[in-house]
Amino acid sequence: MFYVYYALAAIFIVFWCSLWIVHLIAILQAKLKFYRKVDPYHGIPYEGVSILKPIKGVDANLYHNLETFFTMQYPVYELLFCFEDGADSAIPLVSNLIEKYPDVDAKVFVGGSFVGVNPKINNMHQGYVAAKYNFVMISDSNLRMKEETLTDMVQLMDEDVGIVHQLPFVWDKEGFAAALEKIYFGSAHARIYLFADFMQVNCHTGMSTLIRKNLLDDVGGLQAFGCYLAEDFFMGKSIMERGYRTRISSLPGLQNSGSSSIRGFRERLKRWTKLRCAMVPHTIILEPLSECLILGAFTSWAVYVVFMWDPIVFYLVHVLFWFLLDYILLSIIQNGSLPFSKFYFIIGWLYREINGPLIFLSAFWDPTIRWRSRVYRLQMGGIAEEISPKLKL
Ligand SMILES: CCCCCCCC/C=C\CCCCCCCC(=O)N[C@@H](CO[C@@H]1OC[C@@H](O)[C@H](O)[C@H]1O)[C@H](O)/C=C/CCCCCCCCCCCCC
Numbered sequence: 001m002f003y004v005y006y007a008l009a010a011i012f013i014v015f016w017c018s019l020w021i022v023h024l025i026a027i028l029q030a031k032l033k034f035y036r037k038v039d040p041y042h043g044i045p046y047e048g049v050s051i052l053k054p055i056k057g058v059d060a061n062l063y064h065n066l067e068t069f070f071t072m073q074y075p076v077y078e079l080l081f082c083f084e085d086g087a088d089s090a091i092p093l094v095s096n097l098i099e100k101y102p103d104v105d106a107k108v109f110v111g112g113s114f115v116g117v118n119p120k121i122n123n124m125h126q127g128y129v130a131a132k133y134n135f136v137m138i139s140d141s142n143l144r145m146k147e148e149t150l151t152d153m154v155q156l157m158d159e160d161v162g163i164v165h166q167l168p169f170v171w172d173k174e175g176f177a178a179a180l181e182k183i184y185f186g187s188a189h190a191r192i193y194l195f196a197d198f199m200q201v202n203c204h205t206g207m208s209t210l211i212r213k214n215l216l217d218d219v220g221g222l223q224a225f226g227c228y229l230a231e232d233f234f235m236g237k238s239i240m241e242r243g244y245r246t247r248i249s250s251l252p253g254l255q256n257s258g259s260s261s262i263r264g265f266r267e268r269l270k271r272w273t274k275l276r277c278a279m280v281p282h283t284i285i286l287e288p289l290s291e292c293l294i295l296g297a298f299t300s301w302a303v304y305v306v307f308m309w310d311p312i313v314f315y316l317v318h319v320l321f322w323f324l325l326d327y328i329l330l331s332i333i334q335n336g337s338l339p340f341s342k343f344y345f346i347i348g349w350l351y352r353e354i355n356g357p358l359i360f361l362s363a364f365w366d367p368t369i370r371w372r373s374r375v376y377r378l379q380m381g382g383i384a385e386e387i388s389p390k391l392k393l
Pocket residue numbers: 018019022120140189192193195196199201202203204205206207229230231232233272273275276279280283286287290
């Protein structure tokens with residue numbers, strides 16, 4: 001029995017060491033990859049880009065977020081705004097922007113197409129079919145763009161690259177929920193995202209992503225991914241299996257939802273956790289185990305068994321170093337001063353770390369997935385079925 005304990009303790013210590021390597025790689029990746037100086041004249045001639053904007057409903061920031069797509073410094077692109085519902089309150093707002101910027105090539109598509117269970121794919125499908133360029137960008141409604149983001153992404157699309165995606169991050173906003181989002185996307189989420197990118201493990205998130213359309217068309221187009229809720233993961237998988245690389249943009253993706261709340265944050269992460277567990281089953285073990293507080297507890301026990309070290313002192317030092325490395329990573333990704341104090345960071349970080357494992361547990365509690373107005377169930381492997389269909393097309 002003693003040897004079993006000893007072996008288990010050794011496994012925890014090795015896993016703990018590898019997590020510090022993950023921290024360091026993420027920090028190095030962020031330092032090396034983010035915020036390169038984008039030279040707009042490098043890589044001329046410009047490739048045209050068709051930008052799909054699936055929209056469902058309005059929030060307080062939508063107008064300003066969408067406006068940033070009209071003011072990008074990129075010469076050849078079209079904006080394809082897609083609405084599932086002809087009565088969507090965001091349509092007048094988009095029409096207003098199209099009038100305000102008559103020189104920008106922009107169209108509106110209404111009604112979607114029923115090509116699968118994924119409502120985002122259904123919504124975007126008409127726009128995808130009408131896209132006139134081979135570079136297609138999928139960009140969620142809550143995203144802001146910097147003037148140079150599209151140039152940066154296109155320039156990173158080398159011959160052997162199939163996808164350039166943005167690390168999900170957030171624009172500066174006031175309030176605790178916004179701080180929490182920034183802390184999560186700039187630390188725990190970014191750490192594993194940057195590490196997965198370094199290992200060329202598929203971590204493609206479809207929030208803001210530039211894709212070679214011909215690579216999607218070769219396997220049946222956008223609709224081929226309509227049976228999945230995590231269409232982004234399967235697009236990445238399909239393209240990587242054909243020998244193409246994915247790359248991260250040097251500018252993080254700036255989400256700027258007009259309705260941040262702690263409840264919304266938890267529900268969103270719960271939904272994402274359910275998707276990940278269905279698609280990458282080893283995350284069921286790896287994800288909770290790689291949480292700071294849980295890993296610290298197991299490793300404190302392990303170092304006590306193996307080295308007779310004081311577990312409480314070990315735990316506190318472990319948490320302190322984890323906290324410091326998270327702060328460093330967040331600061332690199334922010335690339336400027338944070339919109340909250342260090343005290344707020346401590347509270348937000350602790351809140352996230354305590355809630356991470358709880359969110360994970362509650363994701364197991366209820367296997368159904370709620371996304372906007374719809375409810376789904378996932379089969380192992382990722383195929384989704386809608387439990388209460390509401391789409392009228
Ligand atoms: C020693 C190694 C230890 C590794 C420990 C790994 C622990 C894993 C922990 C966390 C995984 C975090 C993964 C981050 C990216 C996932 C974000 C996500 O869940 N996104 C999903 C939802 O996205 C939205 O979906 C709807 C769509 O319309 C929206 O536009 C999207 O934004 C997305 O669908 C899921 C993608 C699946 C990503 C799976 C990534 C698994 C990465 C595991 C990395 C492990 C690396 C190990 C390398 C050896």
